Amino acid sequence: MRTYLLLTSLLAIAIYSCTNKEAAAPDTGPVVNNCDTLQISAAFVYGVIQSNCTFCHSGSTAPRGADFSTQDKFESFVSSNETTFRLRVLSAQADMPPSGALRQSLRDSISCWISKGMPE
């Protein structure tokens, strides 16, 4: 009897905590369907990295040696670890940043920028 009562009370609490919230519409960013014609600057990409990554990935204690403290160091890391960077930051199964993957438009923009050889 106590078990049924406990389970029903838990169910009531769960239903009581139901809400319906939707995140605000994102800034859509550049259209990614036409990567060939897109102009994405290194400064834009590094700005995204600074806002989301350099808090941890900076200096000699940066995890896995991924030091993004300057634009040159960031580009150097991506050049030599492109597969890892794409997998962990840009892919559908990205696990970085740990607080949640970058929004899709940013991931696509960075991916496009890397594919074009990281132009200035």
Place this chain on the structure above:
Amino acid sequence: MKTICLLLISCGLYLAGQAQDLSKMFEDSTAGHQPVIGTFKSTRIIMGHSNETLKKHELDFRVAHRFGDIGGSFGGGKTAFGLDNSTDIRIAFEYGITDDLMVGISRAKGSGDLSQVFEGLAKYRVLKQTTDDQMPVSLSVFGNVTLSTMTSSIDETSASHFEEFTDRMTYVAQAIIARKFGDRLSLTLSPTYVHRNRVGYMDMNNMFALGGSGRIRLSKRLAFIAEYYYPFRSQSSKDYYKAQGIEFFNPLGAGLEIETGGHVFSVNFTNSTAILENQFIPETRASWLQGQFRWGFNISRRFSLFSKKDWKK
């Protein structure tokens, strides 16, 4: 909402009082009709639940793992066909309170908008198929609540930007209708409802899905299993995400189930990266046709916590 809660608690009190009488009534009505046993060997099929529950006082320790893409851009030899990555890992303890009612807690890495997820679950077996077809199907109901403990995103447009504690919660309610055909074939149909308190822009807080699964016994200890879910995502949501370069796919899994005395070991291939229903039903973005399927396994080890003599006390 408060009214619903009060009604539920009142129902709970009433049912708790009547529980023993109800059990007696079912025993009387099914007297002489042998229940079909072993529709499935485990409480899970591949991704979702089967109609089976744990026996009374049985503890089930479960580990599930999904690796990275076998093929496609992120698979192939450079990632040892996905073995270098894990998309989701779940560790669970589940317990049979009665022969028909089980509860459990788990922790999953999570794959999708939310990660670092705790889960509480309950499953109740309502009906049992009988050998003489007096009851042609088995029916179980399953429900869970999950709570993400990840750090809130600073991006307010993200589904993982939590303004309130409840934004971290998701729910699943599911009915599992199962039937065993002869000695070799078992099938299920699982109408499912997923609720997520906070979702991304143009995503759906409430989503219905229909699951289907099957098990074909190949030998005494080996069976082929397959499972599929069709989520009912609205066309406007599909169109919006397609314009953002995101496409959703229906979760599909196939594998082999091996039973080895006390263990049930399932080796499977799925396109879904997540293990929990709360995530793989609304958020599967990987496609079998693009090589984005992965190897995974479910391991179950059951322990009987008390001897039968202790049960009677």
